[in-house]
Amino acid sequence: MFMSNPLQFILAGVGTEIGKTVVSSVVVEALQADYWKPVQSGALEDSDTETVRRLISNTVTRFHSEAYRLREPLSPHAAAAIDGVQITLSAFSVPKTDNHLVIELAGGLMVPLNDRDLNIDLVQQLQLPVLLVSKHYLGSINHTLLSVEALQQRGIPILGLIFNGPETPASEDFIVNYTGLKSFGRIEWGGEINREFVSRNAASVKPLLEEHHGSL
Template sequence: MKQKTFFITGIGTDVGKTIVSAIITEALEADYWKPVQAGDLDNCDTKKVQRLVSNFKSVFHPNTYALHTPMSPHAAAEIDGIAIDLKTIKAPQTQNHLIIEGAGGLLVPLNNEQTVLDIIKPHYKVIVVSRHYLGSINHTLLTVNTLKEKGFDVSIIFSGNEHPTTEAIIKKMTNIPVIGRIEEEPYFDKNVVREYAEKFKDSL
Protein backbone atom coordinates (compact mmCIF):
# COMPACT_ATOMS: atom_id res chain seq x y z
CA MET A 1 0.00 0.00 0.00
CA LYS A 2 1.27 3.47 -0.91
CA GLN A 3 2.45 5.47 2.07
CA LYS A 4 -0.15 8.00 3.20
CA THR A 5 0.03 10.98 5.52
CA PHE A 6 -3.13 12.10 7.30
CA PHE A 7 -3.42 15.41 9.13
CA ILE A 8 -6.13 15.38 11.82
CA THR A 9 -7.68 18.76 12.55
CA GLY A 10 -10.81 19.78 14.44
CA ILE A 11 -13.44 22.49 14.19
CA GLY A 12 -12.27 23.64 17.65
CA THR A 13 -10.80 22.24 20.84
CA ASP A 14 -12.11 19.14 22.63
CA VAL A 15 -13.99 17.77 19.62
CA GLY A 16 -12.24 14.38 19.62
CA LYS A 17 -9.06 14.84 17.54
CA THR A 18 -6.92 12.64 19.80
CA ILE A 19 -9.40 9.74 19.79
CA VAL A 20 -9.67 10.01 16.00
CA SER A 21 -5.87 10.09 15.76
CA ALA A 22 -5.65 6.90 17.84
CA ILE A 23 -8.29 5.15 15.70
CA ILE A 24 -6.65 6.07 12.38
CA THR A 25 -3.20 5.19 13.76
CA GLU A 26 -4.54 1.77 14.78
CA ALA A 27 -6.47 1.24 11.52
CA LEU A 28 -3.35 1.78 9.39
CA GLU A 29 -0.77 0.62 11.98
CA ALA A 30 0.67 4.05 11.20
CA ASP A 31 3.24 6.21 12.96
CA TYR A 32 1.92 9.13 15.03
CA TRP A 33 3.29 12.65 15.47
CA LYS A 34 1.96 15.74 17.19
CA PRO A 35 4.29 18.60 16.17
CA VAL A 36 3.08 21.11 18.78
CA GLN A 37 1.82 20.14 22.24
CA ALA A 38 0.70 22.94 24.56
CA GLY A 39 0.23 21.99 28.20
CA ASP A 40 -0.50 18.69 29.98
CA LEU A 41 2.98 17.36 29.20
CA ASP A 42 2.70 14.56 31.80
CA ASN A 43 -0.35 13.20 30.00
CA CYS A 44 0.19 14.63 26.52
CA ASP A 45 -1.73 13.55 23.42
CA THR A 46 1.16 11.35 22.26
CA LYS A 47 0.99 9.34 25.52
CA LYS A 48 -2.83 9.14 25.26
CA VAL A 49 -2.65 7.76 21.71
CA GLN A 50 0.12 5.36 22.72
CA ARG A 51 -2.11 3.93 25.47
CA LEU A 52 -5.02 3.43 23.04
CA VAL A 53 -3.11 1.71 20.22
CA SER A 54 -2.69 -2.08 20.27
CA ASN A 55 -0.43 -2.82 17.30
CA PHE A 56 3.34 -3.11 17.66
CA LYS A 57 4.23 -1.43 14.38
CA SER A 58 3.30 2.18 15.20
CA VAL A 59 6.16 4.48 16.20
CA PHE A 60 5.37 7.56 18.31
CA HIS A 61 7.56 10.48 17.28
CA PRO A 62 8.48 13.26 19.74
CA ASN A 63 6.85 16.69 19.60
CA THR A 64 8.89 19.37 17.85
CA TYR A 65 7.56 21.81 20.47
CA ALA A 66 6.40 20.65 23.93
CA LEU A 67 5.10 23.80 25.62
CA HIS A 68 4.17 23.98 29.28
CA THR A 69 0.99 26.08 29.29
CA PRO A 70 -2.41 24.92 27.97
CA MET A 71 -2.96 27.97 25.75
CA SER A 72 -2.79 28.85 22.07
CA PRO A 73 0.72 27.73 20.97
CA HIS A 74 1.89 31.27 20.16
CA ALA A 75 1.07 32.39 23.72
CA ALA A 76 2.34 29.19 25.38
CA ALA A 77 5.64 29.57 23.48
CA GLU A 78 5.97 33.17 24.63
CA ILE A 79 5.55 32.09 28.27
CA ASP A 80 8.31 29.50 27.69
CA GLY A 81 10.51 32.24 26.26
CA ILE A 82 10.65 30.86 22.74
CA ALA A 83 9.09 31.54 19.34
CA ILE A 84 7.78 28.73 17.16
CA ASP A 85 9.73 28.59 13.90
CA LEU A 86 7.98 26.58 11.18
CA LYS A 87 11.31 25.73 9.56
CA THR A 88 12.02 23.47 12.53
CA ILE A 89 8.72 21.58 12.19
CA LYS A 90 9.78 18.74 9.90
CA ALA A 91 7.78 15.54 9.55
CA PRO A 92 9.69 12.53 10.90
CA GLN A 93 11.35 10.24 8.37
CA THR A 94 9.41 6.98 8.14
CA GLN A 95 8.57 4.31 5.58
CA ASN A 96 5.23 3.86 7.33
CA HIS A 97 1.93 5.76 7.05
CA LEU A 98 1.99 8.85 9.27
CA ILE A 99 -0.81 10.39 11.32
CA ILE A 100 -0.21 14.03 12.30
CA GLU A 101 -2.40 15.61 14.95
CA GLY A 102 -2.86 19.37 14.85
CA ALA A 103 -3.36 21.72 17.81
CA GLY A 104 -6.91 23.09 18.17
CA GLY A 105 -8.40 24.27 14.86
CA LEU A 106 -6.87 25.34 11.55
CA LEU A 107 -6.33 29.01 12.35
CA VAL A 108 -4.80 28.58 15.80
CA PRO A 109 -1.73 30.87 15.75
CA LEU A 110 1.71 29.27 16.07
CA ASN A 111 3.51 32.62 16.05
CA ASN A 112 2.63 36.19 15.05
CA GLU A 113 2.27 35.32 11.38
CA GLN A 114 1.53 31.62 10.90
CA THR A 115 -1.19 29.21 11.95
CA VAL A 116 -1.68 25.43 12.11
CA LEU A 117 -2.85 25.59 8.49
CA ASP A 118 0.70 26.56 7.47
CA ILE A 119 2.14 23.21 8.58
CA ILE A 120 -0.22 21.15 6.40
CA LYS A 121 1.66 20.07 3.26
CA PRO A 122 -0.12 19.80 -0.12
CA HIS A 123 0.14 15.98 -0.26
CA TYR A 124 -1.42 15.42 3.19
CA LYS A 125 -4.93 14.03 3.36
CA VAL A 126 -6.87 16.10 5.91
CA ILE A 127 -9.50 14.63 8.22
CA VAL A 128 -11.77 17.19 9.90
CA VAL A 129 -13.30 16.12 13.22
CA SER A 130 -16.73 17.70 13.70
CA ARG A 131 -18.78 17.53 16.88
CA HIS A 132 -22.29 18.93 17.25
CA TYR A 133 -22.82 22.08 19.37
CA LEU A 134 -24.55 25.39 18.75
CA GLY A 135 -22.38 27.00 16.06
CA SER A 136 -20.69 23.78 14.93
CA ILE A 137 -22.21 23.90 11.44
CA ASN A 138 -20.61 27.29 10.82
CA HIS A 139 -17.26 26.13 12.28
CA THR A 140 -17.32 22.95 10.19
CA LEU A 141 -18.16 24.74 6.93
CA LEU A 142 -15.51 27.40 7.55
CA THR A 143 -12.88 24.72 8.25
CA VAL A 144 -13.78 22.51 5.28
CA ASN A 145 -14.13 25.42 2.83
CA THR A 146 -10.75 26.84 3.87
CA LEU A 147 -9.12 23.46 3.19
CA LYS A 148 -10.96 22.97 -0.12
CA GLU A 149 -9.92 26.44 -1.31
CA LYS A 150 -6.30 25.44 -0.66
CA GLY A 151 -6.80 22.29 -2.75
CA PHE A 152 -6.53 19.70 0.02
CA ASP A 153 -8.02 16.21 -0.07
CA VAL A 154 -10.56 16.56 2.78
CA SER A 155 -12.86 14.11 4.54
CA ILE A 156 -14.82 14.26 7.76
CA ILE A 157 -15.45 12.20 10.90
CA PHE A 158 -18.37 13.06 13.16
CA SER A 159 -17.78 12.68 16.88
CA GLY A 160 -20.28 12.47 19.75
CA ASN A 161 -24.03 11.96 19.81
CA GLU A 162 -25.66 11.83 16.40
CA HIS A 163 -27.44 14.99 15.30
CA PRO A 164 -29.08 14.12 11.95
CA THR A 165 -30.08 17.61 10.79
CA THR A 166 -26.62 19.01 11.54
CA GLU A 167 -24.83 16.15 9.83
CA ALA A 168 -27.17 16.16 6.81
CA ILE A 169 -26.62 19.85 6.04
CA ILE A 170 -22.84 19.53 6.53
CA LYS A 171 -22.74 16.57 4.10
CA LYS A 172 -24.90 18.44 1.57
CA MET A 173 -23.01 21.74 1.73
CA THR A 174 -19.46 20.35 1.83
CA ASN A 175 -19.95 17.39 -0.52
CA ILE A 176 -16.89 15.62 0.93
CA PRO A 177 -16.51 11.97 1.99
CA VAL A 178 -17.68 11.02 5.49
CA ILE A 179 -15.39 8.33 6.95
CA GLY A 180 -17.81 7.59 9.77
CA ARG A 181 -18.98 8.60 13.22
CA ILE A 182 -17.63 7.98 16.70
CA GLU A 183 -20.42 7.62 19.22
CA GLU A 184 -20.47 9.20 22.68
CA GLU A 185 -18.83 6.13 24.23
CA PRO A 186 -18.79 5.70 28.03
CA TYR A 187 -15.01 5.25 27.76
CA PHE A 188 -12.29 4.63 25.18
CA ASP A 189 -9.77 1.85 25.62
CA LYS A 190 -7.72 -0.32 23.25
CA ASN A 191 -10.68 -2.58 22.47
CA VAL A 192 -13.05 0.28 21.60
CA VAL A 193 -10.38 1.96 19.47
CA ARG A 194 -9.67 -1.35 17.69
CA GLU A 195 -13.39 -1.79 16.89
CA TYR A 196 -13.58 1.68 15.29
CA ALA A 197 -10.29 1.06 13.47
CA GLU A 198 -11.80 -2.03 11.83
CA LYS A 199 -14.93 -0.08 10.94
CA PHE A 200 -13.06 2.85 9.34
CA LYS A 201 -10.16 0.99 7.71
CA ASP A 202 -11.75 0.56 4.28
CA SER A 203 -12.64 4.27 4.03
CA LEU A 204 -9.09 5.55 4.54
Protein backbone atom coordinates (compact mmCIF):
# COMPACT_ATOMS: atom_id res chain seq x y z
CA MET A 1 0.00 0.00 0.00
CA PHE A 2 2.68 2.47 -1.03
CA MET A 3 1.92 5.83 -2.59
CA SER A 4 3.56 8.67 -4.47
CA ASN A 5 2.79 11.33 -1.85
CA PRO A 6 3.03 9.64 1.54
CA LEU A 7 1.95 11.49 4.66
CA GLN A 8 5.05 11.81 6.83
CA PHE A 9 5.09 13.78 10.05
CA ILE A 10 6.44 14.11 13.58
CA LEU A 11 4.21 13.27 16.52
CA ALA A 12 5.03 15.51 19.49
CA GLY A 13 3.39 15.92 22.88
CA VAL A 14 2.69 19.11 24.81
CA GLY A 15 4.44 17.62 27.85
CA THR A 16 5.37 14.37 29.55
CA GLU A 17 2.99 11.47 30.18
CA ILE A 18 0.77 12.64 27.34
CA GLY A 19 0.37 9.17 25.84
CA LYS A 20 2.32 9.78 22.63
CA THR A 21 3.12 6.11 22.12
CA VAL A 22 -0.52 5.06 22.39
CA VAL A 23 -1.51 7.84 19.98
CA SER A 24 1.35 6.80 17.69
CA SER A 25 -0.01 3.25 17.68
CA VAL A 26 -3.46 4.48 16.73
CA VAL A 27 -2.18 6.73 13.94
CA VAL A 28 0.23 4.09 12.64
CA GLU A 29 -2.62 1.58 12.52
CA ALA A 30 -5.00 4.05 10.85
CA LEU A 31 -2.52 4.79 8.06
CA GLN A 32 -0.68 1.46 8.07
CA ALA A 33 2.30 3.78 8.34
CA ASP A 34 5.94 3.10 9.14
CA TYR A 35 7.16 4.10 12.60
CA TRP A 36 10.39 5.63 13.86
CA LYS A 37 11.43 6.69 17.37
CA PRO A 38 14.70 8.64 16.90
CA VAL A 39 15.71 8.45 20.60
CA GLN A 40 14.71 5.78 23.12
CA SER A 41 15.57 6.58 26.74
CA GLY A 42 15.16 3.62 29.08
CA ALA A 43 12.99 0.51 28.76
CA LEU A 44 15.22 -0.92 26.06
CA GLU A 45 13.70 -4.39 26.45
CA ASP A 46 10.17 -3.00 26.13
CA SER A 47 10.78 0.11 24.05
CA ASP A 48 8.19 2.38 22.49
CA THR A 49 8.93 0.71 19.17
CA GLU A 50 8.08 -2.68 20.67
CA THR A 51 4.95 -1.23 22.27
CA VAL A 52 3.68 0.06 18.93
CA ARG A 53 4.60 -3.25 17.29
CA ARG A 54 2.57 -5.10 19.93
CA LEU A 55 -0.48 -2.83 19.66
CA ILE A 56 -1.00 -2.68 15.89
CA SER A 57 -2.62 -5.35 13.74
CA ASN A 58 -1.62 -4.53 10.17
CA THR A 59 1.25 -6.25 8.35
CA VAL A 60 2.34 -3.28 6.23
CA THR A 61 4.07 -1.18 8.92
CA ARG A 62 7.86 -1.25 9.02
CA PHE A 63 9.77 -0.27 12.15
CA HIS A 64 12.93 1.76 11.68
CA SER A 65 15.80 1.49 14.15
CA GLU A 66 16.38 4.23 16.70
CA ALA A 67 19.35 6.53 16.15
CA TYR A 68 20.08 6.37 19.91
CA ARG A 69 19.15 3.71 22.47
CA LEU A 70 19.91 4.98 25.97
CA ARG A 71 19.67 2.88 29.11
CA GLU A 72 18.24 5.33 31.64
CA PRO A 73 14.63 6.64 31.58
CA LEU A 74 15.77 10.26 31.72
CA SER A 75 15.84 13.29 29.48
CA PRO A 76 17.95 12.30 26.44
CA HIS A 77 20.81 14.67 27.31
CA ALA A 78 21.09 13.21 30.83
CA ALA A 79 20.67 9.60 29.72
CA ALA A 80 23.27 10.08 27.01
CA ALA A 81 25.76 11.55 29.50
CA ILE A 82 25.40 8.49 31.75
CA ASP A 83 26.00 6.20 28.77
CA GLY A 84 29.00 8.25 27.66
CA VAL A 85 27.25 9.19 24.43
CA GLN A 86 27.02 12.57 22.71
CA ILE A 87 23.79 13.10 20.80
CA THR A 88 24.37 15.13 17.64
CA LEU A 89 21.79 16.39 15.18
CA SER A 90 23.92 15.18 12.29
CA ALA A 91 23.19 11.59 13.37
CA PHE A 92 19.50 11.93 12.48
CA SER A 93 17.97 11.54 9.04
CA VAL A 94 14.44 10.63 8.02
CA PRO A 95 14.24 6.89 7.20
CA LYS A 96 13.87 6.14 3.52
CA THR A 97 10.42 4.76 2.80
CA ASP A 98 7.69 5.13 0.20
CA ASN A 99 5.07 4.59 2.88
CA HIS A 100 3.42 6.97 5.33
CA LEU A 101 5.74 7.62 8.28
CA VAL A 102 5.08 8.53 11.92
CA ILE A 103 8.08 9.84 13.90
CA GLU A 104 7.58 9.93 17.67
CA LEU A 105 9.67 12.38 19.70
CA ALA A 106 11.17 11.49 23.06
CA GLY A 107 9.35 13.97 25.28
CA GLY A 108 8.13 17.48 24.55
CA LEU A 109 9.46 20.06 22.13
CA MET A 110 11.81 21.73 24.60
CA VAL A 111 13.40 18.54 25.93
CA PRO A 112 17.23 18.78 25.58
CA LEU A 113 19.14 16.34 23.40
CA ASN A 114 22.53 17.73 24.43
CA ASP A 115 23.89 20.90 26.05
CA ARG A 116 22.69 23.05 23.16
CA ASP A 117 20.07 21.30 21.01
CA LEU A 118 16.43 20.64 21.88
CA ASN A 119 13.83 18.35 20.37
CA ILE A 120 12.45 21.31 18.46
CA ASP A 121 15.85 21.72 16.78
CA LEU A 122 15.58 18.12 15.62
CA VAL A 123 12.07 18.80 14.34
CA GLN A 124 13.33 21.80 12.41
CA GLN A 125 16.16 19.76 10.89
CA LEU A 126 13.89 16.92 9.75
CA GLN A 127 11.66 19.43 7.90
CA LEU A 128 8.41 17.57 8.45
CA PRO A 129 5.11 18.88 9.85
CA VAL A 130 4.06 18.19 13.43
CA LEU A 131 0.95 16.46 14.74
CA LEU A 132 0.64 17.79 18.28
CA VAL A 133 -0.82 15.56 21.00
CA SER A 134 -2.70 17.31 23.80
CA LYS A 135 -4.12 15.59 26.87
CA HIS A 136 -6.74 17.23 29.09
CA TYR A 137 -5.38 18.10 32.55
CA LEU A 138 -5.08 21.27 34.63
CA GLY A 139 -2.60 23.41 32.68
CA SER A 140 -2.99 21.61 29.35
CA ILE A 141 -4.37 24.68 27.58
CA ASN A 142 -1.30 26.65 28.57
CA HIS A 143 1.10 23.86 27.55
CA THR A 144 -0.67 23.33 24.24
CA LEU A 145 -0.70 27.01 23.28
CA LEU A 146 2.96 27.39 24.26
CA SER A 147 3.88 24.38 22.09
CA VAL A 148 1.92 25.78 19.15
CA GLU A 149 3.57 29.18 19.58
CA ALA A 150 7.06 27.66 19.74
CA LEU A 151 6.48 25.79 16.48
CA GLN A 152 4.99 28.82 14.75
CA GLN A 153 7.85 31.09 15.84
CA ARG A 154 10.26 28.79 14.02
CA GLY A 155 8.06 28.48 10.96
CA ILE A 156 7.53 24.75 11.54
CA PRO A 157 4.29 23.60 9.88
CA ILE A 158 1.68 22.07 12.18
CA LEU A 159 -0.42 19.29 10.70
CA GLY A 160 -2.97 19.71 13.47
CA LEU A 161 -3.97 18.54 16.91
CA ILE A 162 -5.07 15.21 18.30
CA PHE A 163 -6.49 14.93 21.80
CA ASN A 164 -5.91 12.05 24.18
CA GLY A 165 -7.98 11.04 27.17
CA PRO A 166 -11.41 11.79 28.62
CA GLU A 167 -13.52 14.36 26.81
CA THR A 168 -13.24 17.95 28.06
CA PRO A 169 -15.14 20.08 25.53
CA ALA A 170 -14.39 23.46 27.15
CA SER A 171 -10.62 22.93 26.82
CA GLU A 172 -10.70 21.20 23.45
CA ASP A 173 -13.00 23.77 21.84
CA PHE A 174 -10.96 26.69 23.14
CA ILE A 175 -7.66 25.23 21.89
CA VAL A 176 -9.03 24.49 18.42
CA ASN A 177 -10.82 27.84 18.08
CA TYR A 178 -7.91 29.89 19.44
CA THR A 179 -5.22 28.24 17.32
CA GLY A 180 -7.30 27.70 14.21
CA LEU A 181 -5.63 24.31 13.80
CA LYS A 182 -7.34 21.21 12.44
CA SER A 183 -8.40 18.63 14.99
CA PHE A 184 -7.81 15.00 14.11
CA GLY A 185 -10.17 13.86 16.84
CA ARG A 186 -9.69 12.38 20.26
CA ILE A 187 -8.46 9.00 21.45
CA GLU A 188 -11.32 7.59 23.50
CA TRP A 189 -10.20 6.07 26.77
CA GLY A 190 -11.84 3.11 28.43
CA GLY A 191 -10.74 -0.41 29.19
CA GLU A 192 -7.41 -2.07 28.52
CA ILE A 193 -5.02 -0.57 25.98
CA ASN A 194 -4.62 -3.46 23.56
CA ARG A 195 -4.99 -4.20 19.85
CA GLU A 196 -8.76 -3.90 19.99
CA PHE A 197 -8.48 -0.48 21.66
CA VAL A 198 -6.00 0.70 19.02
CA SER A 199 -8.06 -0.72 16.15
CA ARG A 200 -11.25 0.93 17.42
CA ASN A 201 -9.63 4.35 17.75
CA ALA A 202 -7.77 3.96 14.46
CA ALA A 203 -11.11 3.54 12.71
CA SER A 204 -12.32 6.86 14.14
CA VAL A 205 -9.26 8.95 13.19
CA LYS A 206 -8.62 7.28 9.82
CA PRO A 207 -11.22 9.30 7.86
CA LEU A 208 -9.77 12.58 9.16
CA LEU A 209 -6.23 11.58 8.24
CA GLU A 210 -7.31 10.31 4.83
CA GLU A 211 -9.27 13.50 4.17
CA HIS A 212 -6.15 15.55 4.91
CA HIS A 213 -3.96 13.30 2.78
CA GLY A 214 -6.40 13.52 -0.09
CA SER A 215 -6.24 17.32 0.01
CA LEU A 216 -2.46 17.43 -0.45
